[in-house]
Amino acid sequence: MFTLGILTISDKGSQGERADESSIVIREVLGAYDVQVVKYGIVPDEAELISAKIVEWADKESIDLILTTGGTGLSPRDVTPEATLAVLDRSAPGFVEAMRAESLKKTAKAMLSRAVAGIRGGSLIINLPGSPRAVRECLEVILPVLPHAIEVLRGEVGECGER
Numbered sequence: 341m342f343t344l345g346i347l348t349i350s351d352k353g354s355q356g357e358r359a360d361e362s363s364i365v366i367r368e369v370l371g372a373y374d375v376q377v378v379k380y381g382i383v384p385d386e387a388e389l390i391s392a393k394i395v396e397w398a399d400k401e402s403i404d405l406i407l408t409t410g411g412t413g414l415s416p417r418d419v420t421p422e423a424t425l426a427v428l429d430r431s432a433p434g435f436v437e438a439m440r441a442e443s444l445k446k447t448a449k450a451m452l453s454r455a456v457a458g459i460r461g462g463s464l465i466i467n468l469p470g471s472p473r474a475v476r477e478c479l480e481v482i483l484p485v486l487p488h489a490i491e492v493l494r495g496e497v498g499e500c501g502e503r
Contacts, residue, residue: 342404342490344370345379345397347390349411349420350470354384361472362409369479373487378403385411390423398427398463404490406463410470412455420467421454428458428465432489435466439478446477462493 346366352358360382367377379397383389390408397403411420425431435457443450455467466482468475491497 341374345403385417387419387423398460431458
């Protein structure tokens, strides 16, 4: 079992002007796994607010997995990758490389994603797109390795995957 924080980044969502469908998809997809959603939030596309929430959830709440959704494109307001990079201890690019590669099989627009992934303390942070469909597709790519990644971060398994 691992803990999960879902952070939606959306100007309109934070003002109640748009329903947060992406977080519903995250809960739905991860519902088949032994995951406990312990934190959920919506913040506007403001780097300081995004970074602060990630730091709070990683450092104070010790959440195993923090998934962000939204703010990863080319729009001037899309600052999620920069906000995430600012607070990471180490990067974990394989997650976004795999998501982007698989997404490119469905749409050339996947090239526009600037998502990042990495580690802060014992938390794995992964940026997901804002589109519910893209969130589902990206999660399906990384789901097989998430439990093992959390076990490695916790020190429960060695580098070779042996307990």
